[in-house]
Amino acid sequence: MTITVPFKQVDVFTSKHFKGNPVAVVNFLDVEEDSIAHATLQSIANWTNLSETTFLFKATDPSCDYKLRIFTPMCELPFAGHPTVGSCQAYLEFSGRGAVRNLYQQCGVGTVELIIDGKTIFFKGPKAKAADISSTEIRNYEGCLSAGFSQKPMLLDVGPKWVVGLMQDAKSCYDLEPDFSKLKALTTKYGATGLIVAGKYSGEDKYEMRAFAPGEGVAEDPVCGSGSLALAMYLQELNSYGASYEFEISQGGRVHRDGKVSANIEHRDGEVEYFIGGEAITLVNGEISV
Structure with missing residues (x-):
């Protein structure tokens, strides 16, 4: 019927x-x-x-x-x-x-x-897991990007499993030209949903972010909420913020979109909570x- x-x-x-x-x-x-x-x-x-x-x-x-x-x-x-x-x-x-x-x-x-x-x-954000990835994986991902990370990437399991890494700045993130074929093979091999890269704007609490998931049929996700959550968790892991931190994320410019995401890392009663909005x-x- x-x-x-x-x-x-x-x-x-x-x-x-x-x-x-x-x-x-x-x-x-x-x-x-x-x-x-x-x-x-x-x-x-x-x-x-x-x-x-x-x-x-x-x-x-x-x-x-x-x-x-x-x-x-x-x-x-x-x-x-x-x-x-x-x-x-x-x-x-x-x-x-x-x-x-x-x-x-x-x-x-x-x-x-x-x-x-x-x-x-x-x-x-739901409870998530952070894990290190091997130096071999890092070199392989850098090979797909033809660029090096400014900080060691990590794997963040937020439902989807994102490898997250920082580039030198917002412009270097925006200008990346990934090899999507190699990236698809690599994420499939390592069991990741895809790769999140971000770069900070000078003097601002704002990041340019890109989300690549060719193994899931999405070469570049224009604006990615779970990826934004993974980025927030990654920044907390890197910086060990002791107090709440709010920042903005810009996404999608390379695919002719104009996505805006608000990210809040909040410390409450000894716990860290993450909020992603738009x-x-x-x-x-x-x-x-x-």
Whole structure:
């Protein structure tokens, strides 16, 4: 039996139309999750051909407002950043809920807290793991970039597994010309989602960031939320901040986007928490038949 459900396409981490990272969001809040086959969800994600397509379902955890399932054109993900922000915006519109401060998303990594601050939606980063990578891996990644890192890269598992490294400055990051074929083979070999590179703007609490995931079918992600989270965690590992630190991330210029991400590293009661946020604009409203 064919059903027709609401559908949106949301541009994320931007206040300018067509300058962020789009996510397709399908509203299954009134549909039993068990009635929709995994293969159907994967087919829809393959058809939209965006980096991610998400599906809103009723939460099975009573502490959460909704359940989110996140798909690339090839597979399901336990968590991703820009789909979380965009799907929160879609949920607010689908549900008709007014001014709320907090929402809770159920997904593959557990419960993700969302904070709505005016037009900006922040997600609290899930628990993550940081690990060193070998000197051989580092040399191989530098070979793909034809450039050296200014600090030793690390592997950050935030759901997706990102290798994160710093370049000398923002310009050297922006000017990189990666060998995507070699990078695809390398990330596949080492079991990483992709590579995050960033460079700091002189005199500013701001970084230029690029996210490469050719092994996942995305040569360069225009604005990457999970990558921004991985960068924040990497900077904390490098600098051992003893107090809260806020900074901005610019992404997407090389692929004709203008993404803006806010990142907060917060120290509370001896714990470090990470918040990644940005604006989201709904550009497409419609229906999809399943």
